[in-house]
Amino acid sequence: MEKFGFAISEGRQIDWDSNDRSIADYIREREPSYMACIACGGCSATCTAGNFTSFSLRELNILLHRGENNRPRKEIKKCMLCGKCSLVCPRGVNTRNVVFLARQAFQKIDSHAV
């Protein structure tokens, strides 16, 4: 049969009510400075990984806060933990620890799921 190319698009809405923000909670409880981000992008501007890959800590921060975890789950692995971002951050976010905790949280949650 002829295919007409119809498809169902996935919703683009951030569904606050059904999203899972447990990763963000996990980070927040252990690294309160995580909440101080004002999304200035200083970290991503100076980021070595971000200059060559799609890695952006600013973006991952906001996605985790919203419970949009799929992208961060993959992206967070690109960080090389060099810590340049923490030298730049005007809010004093311990960015390296945030990345470390995010990885830890994903690992824990994902291993429980198995």
Next chain:
Amino acid sequence: MEKHIVVIGGGVAGMEAAGQLAEAGFNVSLVEKENRTGGHINDWYKLFPDRRDSSEVKKYLENRVSSKSIRIITNSSVEKIHPNRNNISLFTQDGSELSADAVIVATGFDLFRSERKEEYGYGIYDNVLTSADLEAMFRKGSISMLNGKLPKTIGIVHCVGSRDEKVGNFYCSKLCCVTAVKQAIEIREHLPESKVFCFYMDMRMGGAHYEELYREAQESYGVNFIRGKVSEVSESINNKLVIKAEDTLAGRPMKIELDMLVLMAGMEMSENGGKMASASGLLTGENRFFATTDPHYASNISNIKGIFYAGTCTSPMNITDTISHARSAVFEVIKYLNKPKN
């Protein structure tokens, strides 16, 4: 006998307070550390948001302190204030002593020293300026690079020394955003061929007519606004400034080569004010400015009886607010002196 009030600091707040006190019938001594009154207004060419010549406001203030009952003492800075039983003693750097019935502290602010933000290259690279340096260029009537050529691309960095825990300043200086917009417009007027890029974290256009000026900068002057904090500046092999920021709204790191970079230096508690505070036991806040006894309803009142605050020694403020604050300080002095002493 007429009461004698000492006003410390001959900037906008001090001059307005002195004028208002003289009008109310007091004898006033206005102590200024420089060789002339005016304070920071002397270094500014045009004022936001209406871009009128600062000399007009200066003229108003000079007229204000021309009263015979005001004695202006220049080249003098108060190092310590000491309250006695019946009056207040003030000690200056040259060893002399003044006596007052009440004191208004109007020691103002210092501009953030931009060389402290080393990654922006002030004092390292040619053609990295501060907002104050640019005002001096405007006054001269020419904006040029160190080699004498006209800059074609100019960047403006917001929040230099403000909202930055790396330099110990958590607060917003409030006036740098609108200064950036004003200076961006002025650059475009001076150099119609140029392109101007403002790097901001948030546009804080809270004052009257600030937002309108912002819109004018976009619509009539084509100023580019890029939402991202500049993380570092370097110099390329052809002597251009290489700016790195994230274009956060595009979601990608950005690099741009510019001829000139202007740093919007924030406001800090003045060094002299800070020294005087610790020598006199006047309390300062977490932001190092003088701490008032209540931020809502006692913003002129210090922790020492008879000592009052006016203007930017308490927090960043524009000229309008500074003048209002100075007037209310005078009202507090009058209330204080009318109160029967016990």
